[in-house]
Amino acid sequence: MNKILIVDDEPNILLSLEFLFKKEGYQVLIARDGEEAMQLIENQVPELIILDIMMPKVDGYEVCAYVKKNYPKTQVIFLSAKSKEKDLQKGLALGADRYLTKPFSTKEIVAEVKNLLN
Amino acid sequence: MILMLSTEVIISVTFGYLILLFAITWFTERKGSMLKKWAAHPYVYSLSLAVYCTAWTFYGSVGRAAESGLDFLTIYIGPCLIAPLWWLVMRKIIRISKLMNISSIADFISSRYGKSANLGALVTIFCLFGILPYISIQIKGISSSLDIMQFTDPLEQVGAFSVFGDSGLYLALGLALFTVIFGTRAIEATARHEGLVMAVAFESIVKLISFLAIGVFVSFFLFDGLPDIFAKAKEADLSHLFVLSGENGISDWFWMGLLSMMAVLFLPRQFQMGIIENTSEKHLDTAMWLFPLYLVLINLFVLPIALSGLMIFQNQGVIADTFVLAIPLEYGYEGLAIFGYLGGFAAATSMIIVSTISLSTMVSNNLLMPILVANTSFSQRFQSNLPRILIWGRRLTIFAIILLSYFYFRVLGSGSSLVSTGLISFVAIAQLSPSIIGGIFWKKGSKSGAIWGLLAGMFIWAFTLILPTFAINGLIPIEILNEGLFGLAWLKPYNLFGMEGMSIISHSLFFSLFANLLLYVSISLFSKQNSKELNQAVLFVDIFSYDKNLDTNIFWKGQAQFPALQGLLQTFLGEKKASNALHDFSLSYDKPVQQKGMADPEFVNFAQRILSGVIGAASARILVGSVVKEEEIPMEEVLHILKETQELKSLNQELKSKTKALKKASEKLSEANEALKLNDMLKDEFISTVTHEMKTPITSIRAFSEILQDEGLSETEKKRFLQIIIDETGRMTRLIDQVLDLERFDSGRQTLNWEKVELRTLLLETAESVEKVFLEKGLTFQIDCSFEELFLMVDPDRIKQVLLNLLSNASKFAKTSVQLIANQVDEQLYISVIDDGIGIPDEDLPFLFEKFFQAKNQTEKKPIGTGLGLAISKKIMDYHGGKIQVQTKHGKTVFQISIPIQQKESQLINTATHHE
Structure with a gap:
């Protein structure tokens, strides 16, 4: 069973994603900010991370860079309200595998995750 | 014993000096000479004005001082007093004279009063009568100084006097020759005589240094300084000479001062040096202080010399006018005496030369020429000879004036002193x-x-x-x-x-x-x-407003053949200068050089102006009038045109002020544009933040809506998710409301509902509505209001909004307790909300009241809220003329609002309009 980590500081978004992927049969880990996420990864390395960018303490960019450096096998999907072209470029430049924008379509995000993990 | 100097020595020194003067003039006038550049220096200009100081100053002042004390000063005080006014009077006369090509004071007056030939002639004749005695006393001054140097008593000569044996006559003729050579080289009377200017400036230096040398000799070699002279003079009972005395003393000083003010401006030689030979109006700046300084210096030793002379030659019958030379001679200082003699000679010659030049110009241009050109048949027959007649007229006039002056003094003037004759001239010029x-x-x-x-x-x-x-x-x-x-x-x-x-x-x-x-x-x-x-x-x-294109403003109507005017210019200026003048005209009026046909009115005026510089304004008018057919312009037309010019001027001024206003407006506009740009940038940022903030609830709403579409959800799950959607929708509504609220405050469109309310009640009501929240969160809530009753004009809902915002913030951050404290200090109502939360970092304090501050600062734990509450609270307080502040102290965060109790209606309105 694939392990997914979802990182977002909005409790309701976190809740919706957790519900969505649990239903799809994934093992879901959650973190409310970048710092919590990095601590979590130390113990259980996920196959994929869904990562918000604008978060307190440690932001998504930093987490992505850290993950790609230390756990190159783990895939990263940015999920952010920042929708400008340059934000997207920056995210991909940091090594993210996908960049999705909020508000997102539940079908699409599930499809992307499935696609990446196969 | 008085030593006798041989006649040969004196004569050779005199001629040696004249040759030096000749050399200075000659070298200055040479092409490309260094001296020529110096001649245009303001110092040289100022020194040339010192032609004011003549033999009268050099010898006569001492004479006058010996007779009546400080009186001699009056004619120097006037010029010193008027000097600051030169900028007003002399600058204007210079500007007029340069633009109108005026060649003398007679020409100036004639030109001003309709180029009247009669007036010019009248002034010329009057100046001749007025100045001739004055020139004659200069010759007398030279002559008697020669006598003193040779120790011949002038009184003995009367009767047994032979004109041809008199060296004075030969000197006078020599001066006349010098003046003719250097004063009448160019036919344009307005042409500058750089050589003469340098010579006059040089003479000014000679007379000053020479007089100072004798003064120093008398004061410091014969006596022990100035105090010694005055002390001894007091003993000798001469103290009446150095105190202001007499009942009419003061009134006399006034009239003398006035007289010399007019003289220093209008004496023909001053007009020649100060106006005609002026190269730049800026030179007046220097002359305004240098010329008075010169006068002070040359008068410094007058009284000491006079007093010494009186003490030295007690009852010996030595004329006080001759003290300057008699004293050094008495003590055997021949060299000093000769230097003194040269100083007096310089003073006299500079006056004679400049005066005769200006008088000869007046005679030729304002007396001779108008008569000749008025005689049409003569002027047409001898037109080509007129220039020669003109220049020889001047030369002969110079000789005539100098010879007449010489005989005047020989026949008439031997009785009166230097000063009184000079003053008679002054009174004439004052007219x-x-x-x-x-x-x-x-x-x-x-x-x-x-x-x-x-x-x-x-x-x-x-x-x-x-x-x-x-x-x-x-x-x-x-x-x-x-x-x-x-x-x-x-x-x-x-x-x-x-x-x-x-x-x-x-x-x-x-x-x-x-x-x-x-x-x-x-x-x-x-x-x-x-x-x-x-x-x-x-x-x-109004010369300063007509400066440019003067000829357009001289009204002239009629028919003029261009070739006839061109012919006139060629006759008087020569081929080359005439074609230069035509070129100048086409340049400054932007018109092509004409060849034939009818001339424009401007060209007629121009030709007249150019000819004025040669033959005087009145003659030029008559001469031009003889070759053109002029129509009399009716008075009404002139008045009409002048009025138009004036209207044009006022229109121009209006235009100018409008341009100014426009410039100001455009400056304001660009300022506003800058502000708008900044505003635009801020707005862009604001919108991007707002959209970002709105995406968060939308994301949740969309995600849960999609989840709800799927089958197989339990009822509890359905209910829970729907509640989330409702909450998030509420959050979005709040956000939108606040954004709109803030926008209204920002643009000044927000209106408040002013009401007189009791603040204690308002506080308690607000507290009550949030008490439940604190209870739920397990926080203690304490209210402390120090006053019983306080009525204030506020918008109660808005104040409540601020307090609720602060309390709700406090509830989010507080660990255990929140306090609400209200008190009244010095006409201010303070309300504080205090929590014991984590506090706010100092560096964030300045940004706390900016929009979306929390959203921008993402490294802090994100509290629930829109990030607009504090920004709106600040606006509300601004509208109330109050303040909102924050500080963190001893683990407590204090938000404090203040409202002035002495609210003024105007203050409230002003604050509101400030935002519009």
Whole structure:
């Protein structure tokens, strides 16, 4: 069973994603900010991370860079309200595998995750 | 024992000096000479103005001081006092003279009053009469100084006197020759004489240094400094000479001061040096201080020399006018005496040279030429000879003036002293001032006013100063002085209308100037100027506004053949200068050089102006009038055109002020644009933040809506997810409301509902509504209001909104307790909300009240809220004329609002309009 980590500081978004992927049969880990996420990864390395960018303490960019450096096998999907072209470029430049924008379509995000993990 | 210097030594020194002067002039006039550049230096200009100091200054001041003390100073005080006004008067005269090509003071007056030939001639004749005695005393000064140097008593010579044996005559002729050579080289009377200017400036230096040398010799070698002289003079009972004395002393000082003010401006030699030879108006800046300084220096030792002379030559019959030379000679200092003699010579020669040049220009241009050109048949027949007649007329005039002056002093003037003759000239010249000063500041001053004023002044001058001289010299019965003309007591030359108690000069000046001014003003007021007069009057008075393209503003109507005018220019200027002039004209008026046909009015005026510089304004008008067919412009037309010009001017001014306003407006506009740009940037940022903030609830709403679409959800899950959607929708509504609220505050469109409410009640109501929240969160909530009752004009809902915002923030951050404290200190109501939360970092404090501050600062734990609450609270407080502040202290965060209790209606409104 694939392990997914979802990182977002909005409790309701976190809740919706957790519900969505649990239903799809994934093992879901959650973190409310970048710092919590990095601590979590130390113990259980996920196959994929869904990562918000604008978060307190440690932001998504930093987490992505850290993950790609230390756990190159783990895939990263940015999920952010920042929708400008340059934000997207920056995210991909940091090594993210996908960049999705909020508000997102539940079908699409599930499809992307499935696609990446196969 | 007085030493005798051989005649040969004196004569050779004199001629040696003249040769030096000749050399300076010659080298200056050479092409590309260094000296030529110096001649245009402001110092040289200022020194050349010192031509004011003549032999009268050099010898006569000492004489006057020995006779009547400080009186000699009066004629130097006037020029010093008027010097600061030069910027007003002299600058204007210079500007007019340069633009109109004016060549002398007679030309100036003639030109101002409609280019009147009569007036020019009148002024010329008057100047001749006025100045001739003055030149003659200069020759007398040279002559008697020669006598002193050779120790021949001039008194012994009378009777056994031979003109041809007199060295004075040869010197006079030598000077005339010098003046002719360097003063009449160019036919344009307005041409600058750089060589002469340098020579005059050089002479000014010679006379100053020489006089100072004798002063220093007397004061520090013969006596022990100035205090010693004055102390000894007091012992010798001479103290009346160095204190102001006499009852009429003060009034006399006033009249003398006034007299010398006019003299320093209008003496023909001052006009020549100060106006005609001026190269730049800026030189006046230097002259304004340097010339007075020169006068102070040259007068420094006058009194000491006079007192010493009186003490040295007690009762020896030495004339005080000769002390300057007699003292060094008495003590055997021949070299110093010779230097002194040269100083006096320099003082006299510079005056003679410059005066004769200016007088000869007047005679040729304002007396001779108008007569010749008015005779049409003569001028047409001899047109090609006119330039030669003109220049030889000047040369002969110079010789004639100098010879006449020489004989005047030999025949008449031996009796009177240097000073009194000089003052008689001053009074004559003073008669010119009403028509000149009036002419440049008063448009109504008319030709007939000027003529009658001048005639009256001249008549009284002659009656009160010249007639007595004749009487004293026995030419007419002496009884006139004592009994009055025709035996009428009120016509006594020295006591007109029984006026007593004034000096002869003051008396004459008072009556002549009074009559002159009275007639000038009253006749001007009642006489009508013709169109030409009015035209010139306007140009003179408003010269600074007509500066450019002067010729366009001279009204001329008629028909003129271009070749005829060109012919005139060629005759008087020569082929080359005439074609240069044509070129200048086409350049400054932007018109092609004409070849034939009819000339424009501008060109007629231009030709007339150029010719004015050669033959004088009146002659030029007559001469041009002889080759063109001029139509008289009716007065109404001139007035109409002048009015138009004035309207144009005022229109111009209006345009100018409009342009200014436009510029100001465009500056404001670009300022506003900058502000708008900044505003735009801020707005962009605001919108991008707002959209970002809105995406968060939308994301949740969309995600849960999609989840709800799927089957197989339990009822609890469905209910829970729907509640989330409802909550998030509420969050979005709040956000939108606050954004709109803030926007209204920002744009000033927000209106408050002012109401007089009781604050304690309002506080308690607000507290009550949030108490439940605190209870739920397990926080203690404490309220402390220090006043019982306080009514204030506020928008109660808005104040509540601020308090709720602060309390809700506190509830999010507080660990255990929140306090609400209200008190009143110094006319201010303070309400504080205090929590014991994590506090706010110092560096964040300044940004706390900015929009979306929390959203921007993402490294802190994100509290629930829109990030707009504090920004809106700040706006609300601004609208109330109050403040909102925050500080963190001892683990407590304090948000405090303050409202002034003494609210003024205006303050509230002002604050509100401030935002519009």
